Amino acid sequence: MIATDLDGTLLHDDKSVSARTVRALAAAEEAGVEVFFVTGRPTRWMGVVSEHVHRHGLAICANGAAVVDLHRGGETVRVRPLERADALTVVDALRAAAPGVCFAVERSGGVDHEPEYPQYALDPGGAVAPAEKLLAESAAERDGRTLSDGPVLKLLARHPDLDPDDFLALGRTHAGAHAEFTRSSPSALLEISAPGVSKASTLAQCCAERGIGPDEVVAFGDMPNDLEMLAWAGRSYAMANAHPAVLAATTDRTVSNEEDGVAVAIEELLAAPA
CATH class of the missing domain: 3.40.50.1000 (HAD superfamily/HAD-like)
Structure with a gap:
């Protein structure tokens, strides 16, 4: 192969x-x-x-x-999929460890993102809200927002200032027990998947x-x-x-x-x- x-x-x-x-x-x-x-x-x-x-x-x-x-x-x-509880734990940990971080939630049907997160040209029209609401289970928690379809495949975390490799190390240090952290962008963008x-x-x-x-x-x-x-x-x-x-x-x-x-x-x- x-x-x-x-x-x-x-x-x-x-x-x-x-x-x-x-x-x-x-x-x-x-x-x-x-x-x-x-x-x-x-x-x-x-x-x-x-x-x-x-x-x-x-x-x-x-x-x-x-x-x-x-x-x-x-x-x-x-x-x-990345389970909701693990994703929320990662969000909390990165907010504390890297002030200024913003998030997007990648699902099979599309990507939703926080207001500060740049919108992808290939994925217009996703829901815009804090990550906690993008990961919400109930309609009430989502404030009526319609989220993209499907389970969460990746959580994306972007930082405006940190060195990309330093940001990766920080993510693994503070939340590596709850998810897999990696990166493929030249910018400080972490790609976060389910453990294993x-x-x-x-x-x-x-x-x-x-x-x-x-x-x-x-x-x-x-x-x-x-x-x-x-x-x-x-x-x-x-x-x-x-x-x-x-x-x-x-x-x-x-x-x-x-x-x-x-x-x-x-x-x-x-x-x-x-």
Whole structure:
């Protein structure tokens, strides 16, 4: 199996997939190698690659919180949600530890956010309210607001001033017992999932169901949210543009996403003697 991240890895910076990469993915599947897209993106943002899947059609989204079937219009086939109690505990802890933090709540049907949190161009129209109300269970607690559909996949925490890696360390220190913390943005944006949920743990589940061991997996990534997956895979590639921690943790290197580094590595792997 090939397991590849998308942004900063498979995709060019303009979010396109090059013709060379499309050919390499098709060649891998022709050779009997499954290809899994493994991304922090929500399920709704998979249109960039949905036409480039072949036999299997499955993708791991939201850093492992959801598995979707791209052949069936992005239908969600597995969810590993962040429970409300854990999310609220994280919100309280980060408000105390990092004044100025603001939050968004990512669900399968959309993203809702606090007033201070920048709205995503790809997700207009979500509910706007304090995180405590966005995580509320009853209509009364929500003050009548209609929230996005589905379970909570990720809690997002943004800080205007902190260094991104320092913010990640702070989150893990103050609330790591209640959730998994990672990041994939160049800004101070934390992506917070249920305990035990990561790209690696969901990929391991999908591989086990197919009788594929970690020694049969080649993984590609560029940011801290890829680290567990890259460590789990038998062979791991860091993009030339990767975060220093990713460059230090991987077995192999390839050229940047702008230079089609995933395609270059796949071509070399397929050409190598068995």
